[in-house]
Amino acid sequence: MMLPTHALSGMVLGLAVSAVAPEFGPVAIAAGLFGGVFPDLDMYAGHRKTLHFPVYYSLSTGVALVLASLVPNAATVAAALFLLAAAVHSVADAFGGGLELRPWEGTSDRAVYNHYHGRWITPRRLVGYDGSPGDLLLSGALAVPLVLTLDGPFQWVVVVSVAVAGTYTAVRRHLPDVADVLVGDLLVSVVPEALRTHVPDRYLEHGR
Numbered sequence: 354m355m356l357p358t359h360a361l362s363g364m365v366l367g368l369a370v371s372a373v374a375p376e377f378g379p380v381a382i383a384a385g386l387f388g389g390v391f392p393d394l395d396m397y398a399g400h401r402k403t404l405h406f407p408v409y410y411s412l413s414t415g416v417a418l419v420l421a422s423l424v425p426n427a428a429t430v431a432a433a434l435f436l437l438a439a440a441v442h443s444v445a446d447a448f449g450g451g452l453e454l455r456p457w458e459g460t461s462d463r464a465v466y467n468h469y470h471g472r473w474i475t476p477r478r479l480v481g482y483d484g485s486p487g488d489l490l491l492s493g494a495l496a497v498p499l500v501l502t503l504d505g506p507f508q509w510v511v512v513v514s515v516a517v518a519g520t521y522t523a524v525r526r527h528l529p530d531v532a533d534v535l536v537g538d539l540l541v542s543v544v545p546e547a548l549r550t551h552v553p554d555r556y557l558e559h560g561r
Contacts, residue, residue: 354449354491355483356393357518361495361511362445363389363438368502370434377430382507384431388438392446401446402466409468410440447474450482454529457482484525492518 367385371378395403417433443465451461456476464476480487492515499511 354445354480354488355518355521356390357514357521358488358492358495359389359393359438359442359445360386360514361389361492361499362441363387363434364499364507364511365495366438366441367434368499370430371502374425374430377425377427379507380427380431381434382503384434385438386510388435389442391435391439392442401452401464405443405446405465406468407440407443407447407465407474408470410436410443414440445480448477448479449488450478450480450485451476454532457485457526482525484521486522489518489522 363385364382365385366389367378367382370381370385374381392401392404392406395401395405414433414436417429417436421429421433446465449464450456451459452463453461459476459478462475463473465474466472467474480491482488496511496515500508503511
């Protein structure tokens with residue numbers, strides 16, 4: 354799934370906390386937002402493996418939620434929501450497409466890495482691929498309660514996220530062709546081998 358979908362899902366988790374404990378609303382929504390985004394910081398460093406932990410985030414979330422219920426304060430609530438959103442992100446990626454450059458072709462057997470079992474989880478493809486129409490629909494559905502409830506900076510985050518999601522979906526199918534030229538052919542012919550190791554393998558498939 355695309356980053357805006359993950360960001361919005363984390364904010365929705367925070368919104369749920371806000372409904373039952375309004376005093377922790379802002380910190381819960383902010384923590385959910387950052388937790389939803391955090392795993393994708395590994396985009397160019399072992400994507401869906403380096404910072405994606407579907408099992409360990411989930412286990413940590415259980416502990417953090419118990420702690421937050423026993424000692425409710427801004428820090429414990431923020432930690433619980435951050436971990437919960439990161440766990441949802443990591444698990445949700447298994448229900449999308451694989452890591453190939455054109456995930457709609459369904460050629461990859463890698464969705465997200467399971468560090469506990471030491472193997473890759475096979476993509477379920479219930480939400481086609483990142484930037485698919487289904488992914489955009491999910492982003493829109495998540496945005497509705499947020500944009501109707503929130504105001505100020507958070508509302509702007511929602512609006513910008515939906516705009517980015519729409520734009521990304523519109524160009525998603527064309528991006529591999531751009532990558533073939535700008536990253537594949539150009540990178541292989543110009544950039545030294547040592548630097549190419551920092552580029553995801555899927556971008557180099559065409560140039561090999």
